[in-house]
Amino acid sequence: PDILCAADYETVARAFIDPATLAYIAGGSGDERSLAANRQAFARRGVLPRLLRDVCGGHTRTALLGRPRAHPLLLAPVACQGLVHAHGEVHSARGAEATDTVMVASTLASCPLEEVAAVGGPRWFQLYMQPSREVTADLVRRAERVGFEAIVLTVDAPVQSPGRAARRAGFTLPESAGTANLAGYPAPEGRVLAPTQSRILDGMMREAPTAADLAWLMDVTGLPVLVKGVLRADDARALQRAGVAGLIVSNHGGRALDGVPASLDVLAAVRAAVGPGYPVLLDSGIRAGSDVFTALALGADAVLVGRLQMYALAVAGALGVAHMIRLLREELELCMALAGCATLADITPDLLCEAAPC
Amino acid sequence: PDILCAADYETVARAFIDPATLAYIAGGSGDERSLAANRQAFARRGVLPRLLRDVCGGHTRTALLGRPRAHPLLLAPVACQGLVHAHGEVHSARGAEATDTVMVASTLASCPLEEVAAVGGPRWFQLYMQPSREVTADLVRRAERVGFEAIVLTVDAPVQSPGRAARRAGFTLPESAGTANLAGYPAPEGRVLAPTQSRILDGMMREAPTAADLAWLMDVTGLPVLVKGVLRADDARALQRAGVAGLIVSNHGGRALDGVPASLDVLAAVRAAVGPGYPVLLDSGIRAGSDVFTALALGADAVLVGRLQMYALAVAGALGVAHMIRLLREELELCMALAGCATLADITPDLLCEAAPC
Amino acid sequence: PDILCAADYETVARAFIDPATLAYIAGGSGDERSLAANRQAFARRGVLPRLLRDVCGGHTRTALLGRPRAHPLLLAPVACQGLVHAHGEVHSARGAEATDTVMVASTLASCPLEEVAAVGGPRWFQLYMQPSREVTADLVRRAERVGFEAIVLTVDAPVQSPGRAARRAGFTLPESAGTANLAGYPAPEGRVLAPTQSRILDGMMREAPTAADLAWLMDVTGLPVLVKGVLRADDARALQRAGVAGLIVSNHGGRALDGVPASLDVLAAVRAAVGPGYPVLLDSGIRAGSDVFTALALGADAVLVGRLQMYALAVAGALGVAHMIRLLREELELCMALAGCATLADITPDLLCEAAPC
Amino acid sequence: PDILCAADYETVARAFIDPATLAYIAGGSGDERSLAANRQAFARRGVLPRLLRDVCGGHTRTALLGRPRAHPLLLAPVACQGLVHAHGEVHSARGAEATDTVMVASTLASCPLEEVAAVGGPRWFQLYMQPSREVTADLVRRAERVGFEAIVLTVDAPVQSPGRAARRAGFTLPESAGTANLAGYPAPEGRVLAPTQSRILDGMMREAPTAADLAWLMDVTGLPVLVKGVLRADDARALQRAGVAGLIVSNHGGRALDGVPASLDVLAAVRAAVGPGYPVLLDSGIRAGSDVFTALALGADAVLVGRLQMYALAVAGALGVAHMIRLLREELELCMALAGCATLADITPDLLCEAAPC
Numbered sequence A, B, C, D: 001p002d003i004l005c006a007a008d009y010e011t012v013a014r015a016f017i018d019p020a021t022l023a024y025i026a027g028g029s030g031d032e033r034s035l036a037a038n039r040q041a042f043a044r045r046g047v048l049p050r051l052l053r054d055v056c057g058g059h060t061r062t063a064l065l066g067r068p069r070a071h072p073l074l075l076a077p078v079a080c081q082g083l084v085h086a087h088g089e090v091h092s093a094r095g096a097e098a099t100d101t102v103m104v105a106s107t108l109a110s111c112p113l114e115e116v117a118a119v120g121g122p123r124w125f126q127l128y129m130q131p132s133r134e135v136t137a138d139l140v141r142r143a144e145r146v147g148f149e150a151i152v153l154t155v156d157a158p159v160q161s162p163g164r165a166a167r168r169a170g171f172t173l174p175e176s177a178g179t180a181n182l183a184g185y186p187a188p189e190g191r192v193l194a195p196t197q198s199r200i201l202d203g204m205m206r207e208a209p210t211a212a213d214l215a216w217l218m219d220v221t222g223l224p225v226l227v228k229g230v231l232r233a234d235d236a237r238a239l240q241r242a243g244v245a246g247l248i249v250s251n252h253g254g255r256a257l258d259g260v261p262a263s264l265d266v267l268a269a270v271r272a273a274v275g276p277g278y279p280v281l282l283d284s285g286i287r288a289g290s291d292v293f294t295a296l297a298l299g300a301d302a303v304l305v306g307r308l309q310m311y312a313l314a315v316a317g318a319l320g321v322a323h324m325i326r327l328l329r330e331e332l333e334l335c336m337a338l339a340g341c342a343t344l345a346d347i348t349p350d351l352l353c354e355a356a357p358c
Ligand SMILES: Cc1cc2nc3c(=O)[nH]c(=O)nc-3n(C[C@H](O)[C@H](O)[C@H](O)COP(=O)(O)O)c2cc1C
Pocket: A024, A025, A026, A038, A076, A077, A078, A079, A106, A107, A108, A126, A154, A228, A250, A251, A252, A253, A254, A255, A283, A284, A285, A286, A304, A305, A306, A307, A308, A310
């Protein structure tokens, strides 16, 4: 009854998630500048509706990686969904399945990817490179085996830890959280750093994916590989040339390097770099159908939903996720209707305007 | 005694309207971004007065649709005035009549248009397209019959519902509110959507007016037709070419699609698109005579007053509305006097300057 | 002991002035946008100091209307100084005399201009045009007779009344406040307006000075005439051509038409319009020596101090005014020293930079 | 445990420093506009990371004045460290020594420069010109004798006093604070000003260094002389031509002339003026590794840390200082890693972007 719009799940979820976990989910890295920038980027853009268009019979259909989709919304890869709901990823997958939504399952899920696949909806697998190539290759093979349709390689968060707000609130990732997919593999061997070596540059960054790793991955798998975490136009073009199947413009919801711009603020430049027709998705900050509209107008083919997914999952499991997606979709349709757009293709950049500064 | 300026009616009205209804009237759609933008647009503009001009004998006279008017203020169409005053529209009409003000009566009034007309002041009829063309045509004929001088077709709010703040405050539109003009017509037949159809794009948007509907309307009536809700220069030019008698630049007071710019921020572009001499009015955010001055300087021929009308009506009925208009007019005159303008024609764009950002 | 800088008089004065009177003095007109703009205009400008200059032996000397002055500070015309101190203007004049400061005495003073003159410091007379030319001419003759060196014609405030904050606080100008100079003249005859005439455009604006009145005034007096209230470059050039002796760029401390820009924001344009060497002064918002520095860098020859004068007068009479001027002057000197300026002529525009937005 | 990042020392230090002293250390001059600008300048800049780079084996090594350094962080000259820790400068020097950090020891230290030198770490001497050239020359000779490697002449703060916040909090510099280096010299003879002379321009500015003084200093010493307090491009080029060994772009942490821009905001212009390869350092506002990254991207070779040094010293003496430097360095490395930079040379301006305005 309190949920009048998709964004309301954020408010309502506060009663369903303990404060430390909430701080972990809601928070961002560093000073949370990029986290804030994500929302501001949407707030700074307005819409200039076209009048008196006939939108009756319009729809939100589109195609992604060659397959028809009912709408341009995906569930972003979000680790450790067990933090807010037992069998979290399975519930998210059910919500996705019920609403014709692609679920992007995280490497660091609380449920193994086979269980997510068993739900049966459309699914992509989000990959974090592992210290050992054998393990990485095995993860990919398992995803292929159970019908994941694409690999999303996340490249913007090689070093990960809960943000300062979460740590101050006492949050620590439970031992086993996010290791369901990795159980059974040999533990990566510890490596001892020489005293002159850097804990960060030589230590944590060992597993950070490089261009060579990406090439290896595309060799290893027959599935289309998308790269998640793109913010620069030059990187975008290089990835396109390297044969990547698509890009996800993302700042990891403000959880990777703090100080990076809002995904939305670099979207147009990335789209311009790769030209029309090449798959470009966006996430970070999507809270309403009007945000989806804005992202599409600036060049995205579709958007991924991170935190709202966790909030809806916490509030009402699969039903919550499905309801949240339905609300977002109706909000998008309302926006299209009032702006005179019958189809996604009608959502052109000239419909946007700069919002008055506040 | 507390009312030193027209805007004070906003403050004082709080004691006269119950909180839920106040939330409905004061509120905007979505996140209320466009609502806020309306006021900011005025705040961002300043005046650069001309010195030592002789303004003695000056006046605020103008002409609208070929008829002389004492001043450039109109009462905007505001539905359901019964929410704040018994026989609300009749009182507003009396306030308008007493101050030589055009009242634009809403389709969704609490009193039938015949009662408004009986008061005798200058009046235009605001039209919402109805599901049936017969009903729409009948409404127009009734308006013609009782002396409404123009039809204002509102095109920016095909889907309407109280904003979230109002819904959270428990506001629901009373069953019969706003149906006085529609009583006696057959109820529109319900239509069942196919499962693949969209509640919004196929459902609610059925009655949304299209360019064809507008052409039909101009055929049906001999009255001049103005279009309310224009924000784009290209739409403005198209409407002018289509033979519309005038435009009302409006974002519905921030109550239609949220995220659209302030009316004031697009006014100059609309005026430039249609050229001088073509009727362009503005509403959304008018709270003071200086706002009227600013709108006129940016190209409006006149302005409409929405919420202030409801506030003044709630505080003191017809007297309140008349007093509010008188205050606004004197504030405008003071602004003209201090800026060295003897007539409305002297209010030129070079008198404006960008206000310092705050 | 609490007064570490000139601006502290503003804080300390709160204990010396009753709230309603304080609201009158501190307040501005309308929504107090121009009042706020005045301070923001200074806050938006920064200084880029020159390094390693020798400023030893520097000074703040200058010349105004052909006479040498020890510094570029004047006391602005401020009416009704009796509101905060018995014989207010006489005390201000003593403070001015003690610090080599030109006092600009207001037409609407609480003490007659002859008493101000008797103090003996340098003095100009601020003139408000009176309903009768005879009275106006007599005021000027009286000022000439007792040694006022210039006439400052204020043109930006033909209609005057306490701001809304003051009125809400219950402030009313005492009957006799500000009439000391006008006592003994016949009361202006009331004029009855025809019903179609405007209270403002035909009523209050009757006495508003026009270009013809200015020409008449320059004929009537042998003293140099400055015009106070200039904000537009075109007005500035016209006044220069008309033979005016100098301009005061002022928005009346945000007390005339609300919405006009900060004086400081139009100063450079006015200076550019009249060229170098022509007297241009500024007031509105001066609270610190750095403000004086900024105004001089943007083209002012000197600045006038309004509210700080009233605050210092309220706190400590003549001593307060003298102390406040001394603090302002030392703050200016400190600013000059740290910016590498030995004389006022060294305060050039290239020493300013835009301050970071906050 | 509460210290998750270098900036946390600021928060934690509040419990270790009495309020008046804290006000002195944390505060800035005047209205603290430049103080605020320093932080805002960093907040307005974002990073656009390069993807998929191999940063393994990267490092933060650099060279300053011809000597190899492990990282680009220095301890800024901060007077009177005895205010927060007994033998403050000695502890800072130990923290510096432990982390391979150049300590810039202040003329106004609480411990004599010989004691700082005895600690043994890399060290530069910050010089304030003294009233007598003999004293100044003797200070320099002492610094040379005990192995200081460079002289940093501070030129932006010829007049010094605690800010208003500190004075309001009751702070007064203890008699003997900051005189350890000057003990034993004859007291400068008082000079009596003529009544027409200015306390500031003729008084306090007597000792302000001039271009001639700088030339004399470079004659007197064989050590490289850097100038601290540079903000203008023209000054920068002139100093470079005069043979100065390097520049420190600094607004004294917002403690010199208030209203000057943030150091960061003028850095690029200074770098452009002197060209590549010439030593340009920066301080003012450094609180995190990302700030160091930003400064380096805009052209700095290294940065100095002022207040964080005092905070860390107050919290935990030498250990605190060393820990703070280690945190800053790791934060810088993390930033480099996530932005795809293996070495400082990879930190190029194209990695920066304007942050969304908030
Ligand atoms: C709790 C949480 C866990 C996340 N885990 C992953 C992950 O495992 N892999 C990944 O690529 N992105 C992960 N992300 C980032 C999301 O995929 C997505 O980029 C981000 O949440 C989008 O921003 P939004 O939350 O504002 O929608 C995570 C985000 C959150 C909030």
